[in-house]
Amino acid sequence: MSQTKVISEINGSMWKVLVKEGDAVSEDDMLAVVESMKMEIPVLAPVSGTVDKILVTEGQAVTEGVPLMLMSH
Amino acid sequence: MAHEQMIAEYEQARKKALGMGGPEKLAKRKEQNVLNARERLEVLLDEGSWAESGLFATSHRAEVRDRTPADAKIAGFGKVEGRQVAVVSNDFTVLGASSSVINGKKIRHMREVASKSGMPLIMLGESTGARMPDRMGAEGRAILGQDAYEYRRLRESPWVSALLGACYGSSTWYACLSDFVVMRRGATMAVASGRVTSAAIRQEIESEDLGGWKMHAETSGLVDAVVETDEEALAHIRKWLSYLPSHQNEAPPVYPVPEGSDGRGHRIVDLMPEDGAKVYDVRKIVETVVDVGSLMELKPRFGRSICTALARIEGRSVGIVANNPLFKGGAIDVDACNKVIGFLVLCDSFNIPLVFMVDQPGFLIGVEGERRAAPGRIMNWMNALALVTVPKISVIMRKSYGQAYLNMGGGRNSDEVISWPSADLGFMAPSVGASVLFGVKEEDDPVRYRQLVEELSKDTSAWRLAALYETQAVIDPRDTRETLARLLEVHRTRQGKAVGQHLLANWPTTF
Numbered sequence: 001m002s003q004t005k006v007i008s009e010i011n012g013s014m015w016k017v018l019v020k021e022g023d024a025v026s027e028d029d030m031l032a033v034v035e036s037m038k039m040e041i042p043v044l045a046p047v048s049g050t051v052d053k054i055l056v057t058e059g060q061a062v063t064e065g066v067p068l069m070l071m072s073h
Numbered sequence: 074m075a076h077e078q079m080i081a082e083y084e085q086a087r088k089k090a091l092g093m094g095g096p097e098k099l100a101k102r103k104e105q106n107v108l109n110a111r112e113r114l115e116v117l118l119d120e121g122s123w124a125e126s127g128l129f130a131t132s133h134r135a136e137v138r139d140r141t142p143a144d145a146k147i148a149g150f151g152k153v154e155g156r157q158v159a160v161v162s163n164d165f166t167v168l169g170a171s172s173s174v175i176n177g178k179k180i181r182h183m184r185e186v187a188s189k190s191g192m193p194l195i196m197l198g199e200s201t202g203a204r205m206p207d208r209m210g211a212e213g214r215a216i217l218g219q220d221a222y223e224y225r226r227l228r229e230s231p232w233v234s235a236l237l238g239a240c241y242g243s244s245t246w247y248a249c250l251s252d253f254v255v256m257r258r259g260a261t262m263a264v265a266s267g268r269v270t271s272a273a274i275r276q277e278i279e280s281e282d283l284g285g286w287k288m289h290a291e292t293s294g295l296v297d298a299v300v301e302t303d304e305e306a307l308a309h310i311r312k313w314l315s316y317l318p319s320h321q322n323e324a325p326p327v328y329p330v331p332e333g334s335d336g337r338g339h340r341i342v343d344l345m346p347e348d349g350a351k352v353y354d355v356r357k358i359v360e361t362v363v364d365v366g367s368l369m370e371l372k373p374r375f376g377r378s379i380c381t382a383l384a385r386i387e388g389r390s391v392g393i394v395a396n397n398p399l400f401k402g403g404a405i406d407v408d409a410c411n412k413v414i415g416f417l418v419l420c421d422s423f424n425i426p427l428v429f430m431v432d433q434p435g436f437l438i439g440v441e442g443e444r445r446a447a448p449g450r451i452m453n454w455m456n457a458l459a460l461v462t463v464p465k466i467s468v469i470m471r472k473s474y475g476q477a478y479l480n481m482g483g484g485r486n487s488d489e490v491i492s493w494p495s496a497d498l499g500f501m502a503p504s505v506g507a508s509v510l511f512g513v514k515e516e517d518d519p520v521r522y523r524q525l526v527e528e529l530s531k532d533t534s535a536w537r538l539a540a541l542y543e544t545q546a547v548i549d550p551r552d553t554r555e556t557l558a559r560l561l562e563v564h565r566t567r568q569g570k571a572v573g574q575h576l577l578a579n580w581p582t583t584f
Contacts, residue, residue, distance in 0.1 A: 009400065009401055010401045010402070010404070010437070011439055036401075036402060036404070037401075037402045037404045037434040037435065037437070037502075038350060038402075038434060038502040038504055038505060039350055039352060039398065039402025039403070039404070039434055040350045040351060040352065040402075041352060041401065041402045042352060042399075064439075064441065
């Protein structure tokens with residue numbers, strides 16, 4: 001079992017979180033949507049596994065490279 | 074001496090040279106499922122086309138002369154799909170394919186013949202770097218730098234490198250001078266090995282972190298394609314060469330149009346979301362426009378908000394530069410700028426017409442970009458675009474904002490600009506304009522805000538652009554392939570036999 005950080009690839013604001021802790025997801029599933037440059041930018045699961053922890057809330061500012069969630073797989 | 078004896082001696086010398094680093098080392102490679110230097114040539118080249126140069130070359134140093142068949146770098150000429158190529162295949166079983174005086178002469182000869190007679194140069198890399206003790210001390214220095222053109226590129230013909238093992242020294246330098254680099258997972262490329270680096274800077278560093286596939290594919294951008302096996306790497310080289318001419322003074326080869334290439338445009342309207350804030354994968358749209366199975370994306374994990382790819386339309390090579398909203402909403406960052414500039418150099422140098430597929434919200438603005446010299450990259454791109462002499466056609470699919478409108482071929486920066494009715498032009502998104510230009514925020518005065526957004530949206534349509542003759546055609550998106558094929562035909566330079574002026578041919582080899 002290893003842990004993977006889910007990061008935002010862009011600075012923006014956390015618009016929607018689409019999963020909850022404990023959810024099982026597949027690689028490339030949409031986990032959240034970040035709003036930036038007037039675009040709705042999806043945050044995709046980097047691996048298949050379980051969402052362990054959600055570190056952000058909707059409306060919060062997010063920074064490129066900072067973890068939004070932790071996943072185990 | 075009797076002829077029989079001479080021939081027997083010849084056969085013996087030949088056998089020894091072809092024996093490479095010996096059966097033990099070769100068996101070990103086989104166990105690891107890695108091809109040896111001669112097997113790689115067999116897989117890469119057309120059957121029976123190999124003409125070796127320097128089979129009997131060895132180290133000039135007496136103490137290792139017996140242990141250096143072909144002096145560790147196998148060189149010669151072969152054919153790929155019937156076309157001539159020059160190849161250097163590093164033999165890691167012979168002193169780690171280290172670079173020496175004699176094998177340096179072999180590389181030089183391949184390079185010179187490739188440039189002079191107009192054929193691609195292929196380097197199959199796997200080398201420990203400079204051979205010690207050849208290069209030790211002041212005498213070692215005297216070997217270096219005897220060829221002033223060793224690292225000069227004028228792109229007379231395409232250069233290709235494969236990174237197929239530990240690559241330091243020459244294998245690294247030649248990869249960074251090449252027009253296409255393919256890397257096998259498990260290979261490494263760096264200035265020096267993890268061991269040497271750790272000793273020098275007194276920090277434990279793994280070779281994989283220093284120069285593994287992930288680092289180069291995602292961060293340095295020095296690698297165009299990553300593959301799993303040697304065979305796949307060699308197949309990638311053959312495929313990449315199929316889009317390229319043998320040299321800069323001819324047009325790329327023309328291939329038959331695969332069945333089923335036409336009539337897929339109707340998919341575009343399903344692939345492209347109507348809401349401009351929604352994202353999609355532009356590669357799916359590009360696939361419907363180019364010949365079936367012809368799309369070869371380069372650097373797919375680097376600067377992903379733009380897709381750069383070789384492809385064919387009606388059997389002829391094109392270079393695609395397409396904004397990809399799936400990543401960063403299509404906002405163009407510094408990595409994407411560098412990727413595009415390198416791609417413009419490739420296409421301009423080898424007579425490959427360019428097609429821009431445009432849907433971008435602007436350059437990605439922020440502190441990180443400024444620190445990485447974003448304005449300089451944006452202007453390098455514009456300068457490169459102005460120097461491109463191959464045909465350029467721009468398709469505005471959806472939004473095209475700000476300065477990036479010009480970088481993506483807007484105005485006179487393309488030979489033709491065509492637009493879909495969904496095109497949206499402006500200096501910035503109308504919603505941003507309302508707050509930046511008029512200081513009105515939605516939450517403070519929603520009525521006035523909506524009114525301003527509507528006003529600012531009015532003059533940004535394809536129709537307005539067409540009325541000003543800034544787009545030469547507004548087309549049904551489903552007709553994009555046919556329109557591009559026709560316009561590429563129009564702009565093929567008949568006087569120059571589809572050969573450009575290569576004004577970018579001596580631009581840097583990496584960006």
